[in-house]
Amino acid sequence: MLELPVLGLLKEKSMHGYELRKQLGAMLGPFWQVSWGSLYPALRRLTKSGAIEKLAEPTPPRARRTRTNAAPPRSPGRRKTVYRITPEGEQLFTSLLEETAAAVDADHFTLKLAFFRYLQPETRLALLERRRAYLQEKLAQFKANIRDYRERIDSYTLSLQNHGMAATENDIAWIDELIREERSLETGSANPSGI
Amino acid sequence: MLELPVLGLLKEKSMHGYELRKQLGAMLGPFWQVSWGSLYPALRRLTKSGAIEKLAEPTPPRARRTRTNAAPPRSPGRRKTVYRITPEGEQLFTSLLEETAAAVDADHFTLKLAFFRYLQPETRLALLERRRAYLQEKLAQFKANIRDYRERIDSYTLSLQNHGMAATENDIAWIDELIREERSLETGSANPSGI
DNA sequence: GTGGTGATATATCGGTTCGATATATCCAGA
DNA sequence: TCTGGATATATCGAACCGATATATCACCAC
Numbered sequence: 001m002l003e004l005p006v007l008g009l010l011k012e013k014s015m016h017g018y019e020l021r022k023q024l025g026a027m028l029g030p031f032w033q034v035s036w037g038s039l040y041p042a043l044r045r046l047t048k049s050g051a052i053e054k055l056a057e058p059t060p061p062r063a064r065r066t067r068t069n070a071a072p073p074r075s076p077g078r079r080k081t082v083y084r085i086t087p088e089g090e091q092l093f094t095s096l097l098e099e100t101a102a103a104v105d106a107d108h109f110t111l112k113l114a115f116f117r118y119l120q121p122e123t124r125l126a127l128l129e130r131r132r133a134y135l136q137e138k139l140a141q142f143k144a145n146i147r148d149y150r151e152r153i154d155s156y157t158l159s160l161q162n163h164g165m166a167a168t169e170n171d172i173a174w175i176d177e178l179i180r181e182e183r184s185l186e187t188g189s190a191n192p193s194g195i
Numbered sequence: 196m197l198e199l200p201v202l203g204l205l206k207e208k209s210m211h212g213y214e215l216r217k218q219l220g221a222m223l224g225p226f227w228q229v230s231w232g233s234l235y236p237a238l239r240r241l242t243k244s245g246a247i248e249k250l251a252e253p254t255p256p257r258a259r260r261t262r263t264n265a266a267p268p269r270s271p272g273r274r275k276t277v278y279r280i281t282p283e284g285e286q287l288f289t290s291l292l293e294e295t296a297a298a299v300d301a302d303h304f305t306l307k308l309a310f311f312r313y314l315q316p317e318t319r320l321a322l323l324e325r326r327r328a329y330l331q332e333k334l335a336q337f338k339a340n341i342r343d344y345r346e347r348i349d350s351y352t353l354s355l356q357n358h359g360m361a362a363t364e365n366d367i368a369w370i371d372e373l374i375r376e377e378r379s380l381e382t383g384s385a386n387p388s389g390i
Numbered sequence: 391g392t393g394g395t396g397a398t399a400t401a402t403c404g405g406t407t408c409g410a411t412a413t414a415t416c417c418a419g420a
Numbered sequence: 421t422c423t424g425g426a427t428a429t430a431t432c433g434a435a436c437c438g439a440t441a442t443a444t445c446a447c448c449a450c
Contacts, residue, residue, distance in 0.1 A: 001435085018399050026344050027352055029359045030336035035437050040401065042435095076400040077443025116351040141225035149221050156311040157222055163369045164224045167362060174358045196406085213428050233407050235430065271429040272414030391450100398445070407436075416427070 001107065002034065002042040003051075007093035008115040010052055010085040017043060017081065027114050032107075043083060051089035055082040094118070100126050104134040121186050128182065132175045139168050196302065197229065197237040198246075202288035203310045205247060205280040212238060212276065222309050227302075238278060246284035250277040289313070295321050299329040316381050323377065327370045334363050 002024075009015065009023050017039055024034045046052045085093070097115055100123070109131050116124050142165045150158070197219075204210065204218050212234055219229045241247045280288070292310055295318070304326050311319050337360045345353070 016399075017401095026340055027348070029356055030333045030340065031359065036401075037403090037438070038436050075442065076402080078397095078399045078445065079443080080399070110355065113355055114352050117349050138225045145221055145225065153222070154312050157309050159369075159373065160305065160308055161224055163366075164226065166369075167365065170362065170365060171358075174354075174361075178354065211428075212430095230408050231430075232409070232432090236406075270413065271431085273416065273426095273428045274414085275428070394449090395447090396445100397447105399443080401440100401442080403438105403440085405437090408434085409432100411430100411432085413430080414428080417425090418423105420421100420423085 001111070002038060003046060004093065004096045004111050005114065006039075006042060006046060007051060007085060007089050007096070008118075010083055011090065011093060014055060014082050014084040016083065020083075028110065032110075046089070047083070049088075049092075050086060051092045052083045052085050055084050098123055100130055104130055121182060125179065125182050125186075128175055128179050132172060132179070135168055135172045135175065139165065139172070142168065196306070197233060198241060199288065199291045199306050200309065201234075201237060201241060202246060202280060202284050202291070203313075205278055206285065206288060209250060209277050209279040211278065215278075223305065227305075241284070242278070244283075244287075245281060246287045247278045247280050250279050293318055295325055299325055316377060320374065320377050320381075323370055323374050327367060327374070330363055330367045330370065334360065334367070337363065 005024055005027065006020060009020060009027075015023070020043075021034050021036075021039055024039075025032075028034075043052070047054065093115075097112060097118060109127070112127060116127075119127075142161060146158070146161050146165075153161075200219055200222065201215060204215060204222075210218070215238075216229050216231075216234055219234075220227075223229075238247070242249065288310075292307060292313060304322070307322060311322075314322075337356060341353070341356050341360075348356075
């Protein structure tokens with residue numbers, strides 16, 4: 001899942017893993033910190049698929065190899081491995097970002113929103129509408145759920161459900177705001193003064 | 196992580212996995228559906244540790260075993276395996292529920308809240324306060340984050356951060372409400388008319 | 391300089407979880 | 421009777437998390 005944001009960050013500037021993690025943390029907020037166990041495998045996958053490539057890393061100080069022994073298994077330690085996005089990676093980034101099909105849950109939507117500036121306004125609107133429909137669906141499920149179980153659940157669980165509903169309504173209101181801004185941008189530039 | 200809610204549900208009524216999943220879904224809301232790949236391993240773990248036990252299941256219609264071949268590897272299919280909580284399980288449930296130490300993130304807190312009725316009022320308050328402090332901390336991180344990165348991030352990412360902050364503030368307000376209700380219950384019963 | 395401390399940086403491990411899929415049974419109704 | 425859909429258990433591979441190991445560097449005290 002980190003494929004998209006990693007490509008998006010490397011698009012702007014080549015970086016090594018550690019910095020990538022810091023930037024991701026800053027982008028996604030304090031609730032969503034990326035773990036090493038997800039970041040480094042993601043970098044491996046992207047490297048293997050050719051979407052990113054390692055830049056020349058400063059040769060490790062020790063362990064210069066002789067002619068007999070092959071390259072030793074890389075040990076950890078502080079040596080920067082800077083990654084750069086490739087043209088294939090740029091293409092992958094775009095296709096990942098543009099697919100309106102899947103990726104409608106909070107995490108995927110958040111990741112896409114962080115790179116909305118790379119999208120056409122109409123694609124942005126399509127993604128926002130899709131997200132809105134998804135949230136509305138969840139809202140209906142909340143209501144059905146509460147309706148069906150109201151008598152059987154205790155007050156704490158009920159409060160949980162109501163808070164979940166309220167939070168979802170807030171999310172929808174936020175999406176609506178984004179949609180409104182998007183539309184005003186659209187008509188404001190492409191079709192000024194509404195004629 | 197499913198240990199707590201599984202025990203909590205089985206405490207009320209013995210059930211098989213499928214029904215357990217339905218009940219969990221109803222309890223936790225439409226955003227949090229439990230996957231088979233997490234539920235069945237959790238049931239295995241709990242069974243192995245002695246916290247729950249399988250009740251006599253109706254013998255599978257086919258495949259009655261002869262004296263020579265051992266029990267065949269259980270194949271899937273529709274046969275109910277009803278689980279019942281054991282005294283050890285009851286104890287585990289209580290200790291999992293009462294530990295105020297870890298489990299301060301949204302998921303763990305949610306799971307505990309769903310079984311708050313089994314806790315003493317003062318333990319409930321302690322958990323609520325802890326959750327509140329955690330959210331407040333996150334809020335501070337949001338602010339620091341925005342302060343440090345405001346110039347470098349685009350408007351979509353900024354909106355994301357602001358929405359995250361607002362949502363966190365809403366969560367805090369909700370917790371405050373729960374705390375208020377808890378206190379009023381406390382003083383209302385244990386110390387009536389505030390003397 | 392030399393030693394210690396904390397931030398930087400990469401890497402891996404075991405356990406857990408997810409998503410999809412396979413298998414099998416029951417039941418309602420065409 | 422046949423068939424589709426709900427019920428029910430189970431497993432697989434990939435991905436992910438949290439913790440930990442390893443190593444280097446910058447800095448400051450002494």
